[in-house]
Amino acid sequence: MFEIELKPEEFTLFRNYIYEKVGISLSEQKSTLVKGRLNKRLNHLGLKSFRDYYNHLTSDTSGEELTFFVSAISTNVTSFFRETSQWTWLKGYLPELIASKKEKKIRIWSAGCSSGEEPYTILMFLQENLPDFESWDIKILATDISSKVLTHAIAGYYEPKSVEQLPKEIVAKSFERIHINNQLKYKVRPILKEKVLFRLYNLITDPFFFKNKFDMIFCRNVMIYFDDKNRHELIGRFTRLLPKGSPIFLGSSESLTTHKDTLKLLGSSIYQKL
Ligand SMILES: C[S@@+](CC[C@H](N)C(=O)[O-])C[C@H]1O[C@@H](n2cnc3c(N)ncnc32)[C@H](O)[C@@H]1O
Numbered sequence: 447m448f449e450i451e452l453k454p455e456e457f458t459l460f461r462n463y464i465y466e467k468v469g470i471s472l473s474e475q476k477s478t479l480v481k482g483r484l485n486k487r488l489n490h491l492g493l494k495s496f497r498d499y500y501n502h503l504t505s506d507t508s509g510e511e512l513t514f515f516v517s518a519i520s521t522n523v524t525s526f527f528r529e530t531s532q533w534t535w536l537k538g539y540l541p542e543l544i545a546s547k548k549e550k551k552i553r554i555w556s557a558g559c560s561s562g563e564e565p566y567t568i569l570m571f572l573q574e575n576l577p578d579f580e581s582w583d584i585k586i587l588a589t590d591i592s593s594k595v596l597t598h599a600i601a602g603y604y605e606p607k608s609v610e611q612l613p614k615e616i617v618a619k620s621f622e623r624i625h626i627n628n629q630l631k632y633k634v635r636p637i638l639k640e641k642v643l644f645r646l647y648n649l650i651t652d653p654f655f656f657k658n659k660f661d662m663i664f665c666r667n668v669m670i671y672f673d674d675k676n677r678h679e680l681i682g683r684f685t686r687l688l689p690k691g692s693p694i695f696l697g698s699s700e701s702l703t704t705h706k707d708t709l710k711l712l713g714s715s716i717y718q719k720l
Pocket residue numbers: 468469516520521522523524525528557558559560561564589590591592595647648649650665666667668697
């Protein structure tokens with residue numbers, strides 16, 4: 447494999463493009479990361495320079511190369527029941543949510559859902575904790591910018607190691623054990639799967655077309671790459687989609703320094719709309 451150099455002016459091109467398209471803010475120090483992670487891709491495509499790769503990336507109207515680029519420089523890491531303390535908090539909040547309901551209807555947005563573990567966890571959680579789960583009209587909107595992770599999420603098959611930490615009863619209720627090419631997989635059961643609507647959606651550039659409010663929004667470990675401006679605007683838009691008293695969940699390493707007049711920190715990176 448040839449080691450292809452990334453010139454500073456080429457890095458600037460990528461930096462501006464990726465900021466405009468995805469909102470990811472790449473600092474100068476990320477030049478080595480971009481070069482390292484994309485060298486193999488350039489070799490695979492038979493390209494001789496990062497300038498050629500830039501032309502390839504920007505002329506690809508399918509968006510697939512953008513997905514590839516974003517996956518190479520960021521992370522899709524996720525897991526079932528990630529951020530344990532947030533699920534404990536949600537268990538305590540559930541009676542309040544139920545009491546506030548005139549209709550048995552719950553709407554939740556998992557924004558930046560990666561390969562689906564987060565929206566399916568929300569449903570597993572509700573299945574365990576919401577009385578008469580089956581009588582509720584529940585819909586989870588689960589969105590991501592990457593078509594690759596969404597394809598995995600929609601298929602709903604997971605490796606045994608992804609579910610091994612979960613309580614056995616939850617696994618039995620939520621997954622079917624199936625074999626694909628003699629390999630054991632855990633397939634999300636239709637009763638959960640049918641409640642999730644997966645959509646390709648860019649949180650920075652796509653319009654906020656939502657007519658109705660959500661009961662809660664999860665946007666965990668997504669804004670880590672965004673700059674203050676994009677983070678601020680996105681949180682503002684999320685807040686307008688929540689009724690008073692409703693929570694928004696961020697990743698445990700994320701905290702807000704803005705929106706103090708509209709959002710109150712409840713702990714564990716959970717904020718409540720005031
Ligand atoms: C680290 S994963 C987090 C998954 C899950 N929320 C969790 O906490 O386990 C971050 C996800 O955000 C998505 N993402 C990054 N930028 C995005 C954007 N501008 N719009 C939508 N999704 C984005 C990535 O594709 C990735 O799947």
